[in-house]
Amino acid sequence: MKEVLQVRGLAKAFGGIRAVDGVSFEVREGEILGLIGPNGSGKSTLFNCILGQLAPSAGEVRIDGRAITGMRPCELNRLGVGRTFQLLQVFPQLSVRENLILAGQEHQASMWARLVGRRDAGLGEAADRMIGFFRLSALAQEKAGALSYGQQKLLDVAMAFMAGPRLVLLDEPAGGVNPTMLAGLRERLREINAAQRATFVVIEHNMEFVMSLCTRVLVLDQGRIIAEGPPEAVRADPRVVEAYLGH
Amino acid sequence: MKKILFAIVVCLLIGAPFALKPYGIYLLSLWAVMAIAAIGLNLTLGYAGQISLAQGSFVGIGAYAAALLTTQGWPLWSAFVLAALLSLAIGWLLGYPALRVQHHYLAFVTLSFATLVFLVLRNEEWLTKGVYGISGIPRPTLAGWSAKSPLAFYFFCLAILALVAAATWWLVRSPWGRAFTALRENAVRADSLGVDTRRYTLMAFAIGSALGGVAGVLYAPLVQFIEPTAFNLNLSLNLLLMVMVGGAGHFLGPFLGAAVSVLLPEWLRFSEGLYLILYGAAVMLLMAFCPSGLLGLAERAGRVFK
Numbered sequence: 440m441k442e443v444l445q446v447r448g449l450a451k452a453f454g455g456i457r458a459v460d461g462v463s464f465e466v467r468e469g470e471i472l473g474l475i476g477p478n479g480s481g482k483s484t485l486f487n488c489i490l491g492q493l494a495p496s497a498g499e500v501r502i503d504g505r506a507i508t509g510m511r512p513c514e515l516n517r518l519g520v521g522r523t524f525q526l527l528q529v530f531p532q533l534s535v536r537e538n539l540i541l542a543g544q545e546h547q548a549s550m551w552a553r554l555v556g557r558r559d560a561g562l563g564e565a566a567d568r569m570i571g572f573f574r575l576s577a578l579a580q581e582k583a584g585a586l587s588y589g590q591q592k593l594l595d596v597a598m599a600f601m602a603g604p605r606l607v608l609l610d611e612p613a614g615g616v617n618p619t620m621l622a623g624l625r626e627r628l629r630e631i632n633a634a635q636r637a638t639f640v641v642i643e644h645n646m647e648f649v650m651s652l653c654t655r656v657l658v659l660d661q662g663r664i665i666a667e668g669p670p671e672a673v674r675a676d677p678r679v680v681e682a683y684l685g686h
Numbered sequence: 687m688k689k690i691l692f693a694i695v696v697c698l699l700i701g702a703p704f705a706l707k708p709y710g711i712y713l714l715s716l717w718a719v720m721a722i723a724a725i726g727l728n729l730t731l732g733y734a735g736q737i738s739l740a741q742g743s744f745v746g747i748g749a750y751a752a753a754l755l756t757t758q759g760w761p762l763w764s765a766f767v768l769a770a771l772l773s774l775a776i777g778w779l780l781g782y783p784a785l786r787v788q789h790h791y792l793a794f795v796t797l798s799f800a801t802l803v804f805l806v807l808r809n810e811e812w813l814t815k816g817v818y819g820i821s822g823i824p825r826p827t828l829a830g831w832s833a834k835s836p837l838a839f840y841f842f843c844l845a846i847l848a849l850v851a852a853a854t855w856w857l858v859r860s861p862w863g864r865a866f867t868a869l870r871e872n873a874v875r876a877d878s879l880g881v882d883t884r885r886y887t888l889m890a891f892a893i894g895s896a897l898g899g900v901a902g903v904l905y906a907p908l909v910q911f912i913e914p915t916a917f918n919l920n921l922s923l924n925l926l927l928m929v930m931v932g933g934a935g936h937f938l939g940p941f942l943g944a945a946v947s948v949l950l951p952e953w954l955r956f957s958e959g960l961y962l963i964l965y966g967a968a969v970m971l972l973m974a975f976c977p978s979g980l981l982g983l984a985e986r987a988g989r990v991f992k
Contacts, residue, residue, distance in 0.1 A: 490878065516880035528875040530868050532935075541868050544861045545880035553861040560861045598879060 748902020
């Protein structure tokens with residue numbers, strides 16, 4: 440199957456610490472890849488290197504075969520790569536609807552056309568659909584900062600999908616979300632994955648969430664990939680157990 | 687409710703000067719001019735979150751452009767074009783440091799720029815006549831209608847303010863305004879959603895500065911004599927105060943802040959030497975208990991009574 444994301448020998452050092460130490464993997468179209476590993480194993484640094492927030496020390500990243508190393512986050516986003524951050528990141532002073540419109544507007548027309556064009560950049564209906572899809576309809580006009588943590592988390596994830604991305608990197612989407620809402624989030628992600636052939640890479644500590652959502656799992660420890668395979672096989676792998684539990 | 691209030695204020699702005707002496711009309715004109723500069727700073731600081739201590743310098747650039755051109759016989763509209771373009775370009779360049787530093791570091795960068803502009807205005811005598819200033823700045827004549835009298839010039843200023851306000855209203859409600867707000871609230875997240883934060887930062891500086899330049903073009907014929915100290919750091923700080931006191935990031939903030947800054951000194955005249963102390967204490971109290979300014983205070987009061 441077609442590879443959406445290719446990572447080759449990616450490395451990032453902070454002084455003497457090799458946070459990411461020569462990581463290579465691919466993600467195929469429509470796949471939901473889980474990325475797990477103990478705290479400090481380099482998962483978020485890997486995301487930041489792939490997405491242009493950090494400049495990698497070595498290695499190469501390709502999206503649909505196109506080298507994107509060194510591109511700025513906003514350019515990458517416009518190529519169809521979305522993301523969420525480990526810590527919640529919505530715009531608290533904008534309403535839920537405005538947050539979603541913002542998440543899509545820079546993909547519409549040119550900067551100048553947006554200035555003279557419609558206030559919602561033609562995205563009002565798409566935003567309302569997304570709000571309905573994530574069960575946030577009652578809160579559409581509320582300021583995002585007034586929502587509960589779990590609701591903001593849903594909004595955060597919804598924003599990553601506003602522009603209809605090909606690839607989305609989710610950094611701990613389940614963190615701090617209650618079990619009922621989490622089940623809902625999993626269903627939404629599955630539906631988007633099935634409907635749009637969207638490809639996901641998910642960093643997560645919640646093993647149940649990873650095991651039930653992902654089709655394949657990579658395990659990172661001290662900046663290197665130590666195991667890879669279907670969820671059940673990875674969970675049983677002695678190297679993985681050791682990385683998590685230590686000696 | 688809001689519409690009625692708006693109508694009353696507009697009626698007052700149009701009607702009041704007929705009942706005022708020339709000095710009162712001058713103060714209202716000054717309010718309109720300062721409001722334009724503060725609207726510009728509110729875009730840069732209030733909406734896009736980029737602090738600037740150099741807005742007064744752009745008023746200076748605009749004022750000198752107007753003074754130099756009109757005393758040479760050029761029409762005032764040519765000064766509007768020149769000052770707006772010049773301030774836009776210089777403001778864009780001033781935005782570059784903001785791509786590297788933020789908050790108080792950015793404040794220091796812009797403060798240095800303000801000092802630099804002041805020194806140029808004072809020392810480049812061949813162009814600006816230095817400390818002697820430029821006098822005899824004429825007021826414009828528009829298609830046979832002379833704006834020489836204080837009243838006529840006030841309405842000219844008010845008309846420009848209305849134009850600027852309408853354009854800004856459009857801007858902040860457009861997708862650009864949304865992108866500016868996103869830039870202020872979380873630049874990293876905005877970037878990850880496709881918002882070109884570099885370009886928006888530069889645009890915020892450029893547009894805000896251009897409005898400073900426009901205000902300067904009106905300031906010169908209003909006072910008819912300009913010299914460098916009018917555009918030193920004091921003016922920039924004063925404009926910053928207008929934005930903060932009115933309510934940064936509120937559309938009406940600059941109008942209110944400029945009114946406080948221009949009119950309060952007059953109302954506090956009875957206190958003579960105590961004026962600055964009273965004004966300073968009031969601002970300190972406001973900032974300590976309501977950092978979102980007078981409009982933030984009004985919003986809070988509105989919530990309480992609802």
